[in-house]
Amino acid sequence: xxxxxxxxxxxxxxxxxxxxxxxxxxxxxxxxxxxxxxxxxxxxxxxxxxxxxxxxxxxxxxxxxxxxxxxxxxxxxxxxxxxxxxxxxxxxxxxxxxxxxxxxxxxxxxxxxxxxxxxxxxxxxxxxxxxxxxxxxxxxxxxxxxxxxxxxxxxxxxxxxxxxxxxxxxxxxxxxxxxxxxxxxxxxxxxxxxxxxxxxxxxxxxxxxxxxxxxxxxxxxxxxxxxxxxxxxxxxxxxxxxxxxxxxxxxxxxxxxxxxxxxxxxxxxxxxxxxxxxxxxxxxxxxxxxxxxxxxxxxxxxxxxxxxxxxxxxxxxxxxxxxxxxxxxxxxxxxxxxxxxxxxxx
Numbered sequence: 001x002x003x004x005x006x007x008x009x010x011x012x013x014x015x016x017x018x019x020x021x022x023x024x025x026x027x028x029x030x031x032x033x034x035x036x037x038x039x040x041x042x043x044x045x046x047x048x049x050x051x052x053x054x055x056x057x058x059x060x061x062x063x064x065x066x067x068x069x070x071x072x073x074x075x076x077x078x079x080x081x082x083x084x085x086x087x088x089x090x091x092x093x094x095x096x097x098x099x100x101x102x103x104x105x106x107x108x109x110x111x112x113x114x115x116x117x118x119x120x121x122x123x124x125x126x127x128x129x130x131x132x133x134x135x136x137x138x139x140x141x142x143x144x145x146x147x148x149x150x151x152x153x154x155x156x157x158x159x160x161x162x163x164x165x166x167x168x169x170x171x172x173x174x175x176x177x178x179x180x181x182x183x184x185x186x187x188x189x190x191x192x193x194x195x196x197x198x199x200x201x202x203x204x205x206x207x208x209x210x211x212x213x214x215x216x217x218x219x220x221x222x223x224x225x226x227x228x229x230x231x232x233x234x235x236x237x238x239x240x241x242x243x244x245x246x247x248x249x250x251x252x253x254x255x256x257x258x259x260x261x262x263x264x265x266x267x268x269x270x271x272x273x274x275x276x277x278x279x280x281x282x283x284x285x286x287x288x289x290x291x292x293x294x295x296x297x298x299x300x301x302x303x304x305x306x307x308x309x310x311x312x313x314x315x316x317x318x319x320x321x322x323x324x325x326x327x328x329x330x331x332x333x334x335x336x337x338x339x340x341x342x343x344x345x346x
Contacts, residue, residue: 007041007090009083009112010098014126017329019058033340041090043083052077087115094339097125103222106133117141124335126153132226132242135233148339153331155227156304159320165235174235176309177274181227183303183323184218185250185270192258193267221249221286228272228284236276246285253288266290267298
C-alpha cells in the first residue's frame with residue numbers, strides 16, 4: 001500500500017476545510033486509489049506546530065485551535081519548528097502552501113514552494129502570491145524535478161479553472177480573459193446597488209465574517225490584480241506581475257455613480273480584463289466598469305466568474321455561486337487528487 005504524507009503550512013480557513021474533506025473521504029480514497037493519505041505536519045505562525053509521522057488527529061488539531069487558540073504545548077505531537085524548517089527538513093510527499101498572502105512579494109510562500117520542489121516534493125498552493133510573482137520559475141522547477149505543482153484554489157476557490165484548461169482545453173490558445181475575481185468588491189457593489197450606505201455594508205460584512213478588518217487589498221483592486229496575473233501567467237504565459245496591471249479599485253465609486261449607471265440599465269462591477277494580441281502584446285486591467293444589468297456577469301447570486309476566449313472552443317464562462325469554506329478546501333483537495341492520480345502511475 002502506498003502512502004502520501006502531507007505537510008500543511010498554515011491551518012486557517014483552507015486548511016481546516018481541507019482537513020474536514022480528507023476525514024470524510026479518507027477511506028474511499030484508500031479503497032479507490034490504494035493510497036493511505038495522512039497529514040504528518042501542520043505549521044502555524046503563532047499557535048505552534050504539529051509533527052506526527054503516524055498521522056495527525058485532524059479533528060483534535062482543529063478543536064485545539066478553535067477552542068484553545070493554539071496547539072497544546074504539552075501534546076506529544078507539538079513542535080516549535082517554523083514553516084521554513086518544516087519545508088526544508090521534515091519527511092513529507094506533498095507540501096500544501098496555505099500561509100497568509102503577501103500580495104506585494106509572494107514571500108515567504110514562494111520560498112516554501114521552491115524548497116519543497118527542490119527536494120523533489122510535490123507542491124499545492126492556495127496562496128496566489130507565488131504564482132503572481134514567480135510562476136514561471138516555480139513551473140520550470142517542478143518540471144525539472146518531475147514534481148506536480150497545482151494551485152486551483154488561488155483564483156476561484158474550488159471552481160475548476162485550471163483543471164478545465166489542462167484537461168478540457170488541450171491545444172486551445174486562450175487570448176482573452178474577462179472576469180469578476182474578487183468576492184468582497186462584488187458584494188460591496190451589489191449592496192450599494194440596493195441603496196445600502198457604505199459604512200453599513202462594511203459593518204454587516206465584518207459581522208458576517210465576510211470582510212476583513214482592513215479590506216483595502218480588495219477595495220483597492222490588488223487582490224483582483226493578483227488573480228488576473230495568475231490567470232494570465234498560467235493560461236497565456238504572459239510573464240506579468242501584479243504591479244504591471246492597470247489597476248483601479250472601487251474606493252472612488254459613489255452612490256451617485258451607482259444610481260447613474262442604474263438609470264442607464266447598467267450596474268458597476270470591478271471587471272478584470274486580460275488580452276494577448278497576435279503579435280504577443282499583453283494588456284491587462286482591473287477597473288470599475290458599467291455592464292448591462294441583464295449581463296451574465298451581473299447575476300444576483302454570482303460570487304465570481306471568468307470567461308476564456310479560445311481559438312478552438314470559442315468563449316467559455318465559468319460561474320461560481322455562493323462562497324462557502326468547503327469550496328476553498330475542495331480546491332486544495334482536488335489538487336491532491338491529481339497528485340494521487342500521478343502517484344498511482346509512477
